Amino acid sequence: MIPSLKDLRLVEPGCLILHEAHDEARLARLKGRIEAEGEQRNPVMASPYEDRFLVLDGAHRVRAMNELGARFVLVQVVEPPERAEGWGHVVQGFEPLGPGGTNGLLVSEEPGDEVVAEVETSAGETAFVLSRERGPLARSRVMWGLQALYPDGAAVRRIEPDGAVRLTGGEALIRYGAFAPEELVEIVASGAVLPAGVTRFRVRERVLGVRYPLDRMMGGEPRARNVELRRFVAGRLAENRVRYYREPVVLFE
DSSP, X not given: OOGGGGGEEEEOXXXXXXXXXXXXXXXXXXXXXHHXXXXXXXXXXXXXXXXXXXXXXXXXXXXXXXXXXXXXXXXXXXXXXXXXXXXXXXXXXXXXXXXXEXXXXXXXXXXXXXXXXXXXXXXXXXXXXXXXXXXXXHHHHHHHHHHTTSOTTOOEEEEOTTOOOOXXXXXXXXXXXXXXXXXXXXXXXXXXXXXXXXXXXXOSOOOOOOOEEGGGSSSSOHXXXXXXXXXXXXXXXXXXXXXXXXXXXXXXX
C-alpha cells in the first residue's frame, strides 16, 4: 500500500484547530459543491498537537463540513512541520507604503527583529512591515492591519514563499513571515486567528481526489466509521483507481 494512504482518518471537527480566518464567498461555494456532489474531494491536512490536530491546509473544508452537519471530516494526518512559511500575495492596486508608517503600521527600509512582511512594488521599491511588540499575537494583528490596505475586491494571487514573479504596473508583492506551529496554537488560544491564505506548509506527501461519500461522515461511531474508510481505500486500490505521482503536480481548484 502507498504509505500516505494509511494517514487517512475521519476526525470530528471539534478536534481540529483552525488558525486562519475564512472567506465567506469561498466557503459558500465550497459548501454548495460538497452538498451537490455528496462527497469530500480532498482530505484536510493536519498534524497532531497534544490531544487535537492543527489544520495545515483545508480550513474552508472543515467549516463547510461543520455547517453541513457532518460528524466527521476526512483528514490526512502528517508529521508536524517545523514551521509555517508565508505565502506571497500579488495584489493589484496596492498603494506603496509610506516611510515611517502607513495606517498605523510600522514601516522600515531595513528588516528588523520582528518582521511581519516584506512588500515589493512594480517600481522595484522594497519596504518591511514590522511589529512594535514581540510575540506571535502581535505579529498577527499587524497582518490584519496590512491586509486592511488591500483594495476592496482586489484579486489576490498566491505564489510560493520563495517564488519569483514579475510585477506589472500597479501590482505589489507581499511576502509574509513564518510562524512555528506552537505559535499558531498560541494565537488561537488567545481567541484570534490569522488572515486567510497566509500560511504555507510543506509536507512529504499529499493525498488528493479521494472523493469520500458525505453520507458516511454524517454520523456513526468513530471506530466503525474509520473501519469503513479503510475498506473504502482498500477497495479503490484493488480496483486500480489510485495513482502515485513523484513529480510535481499542477492543480486547478
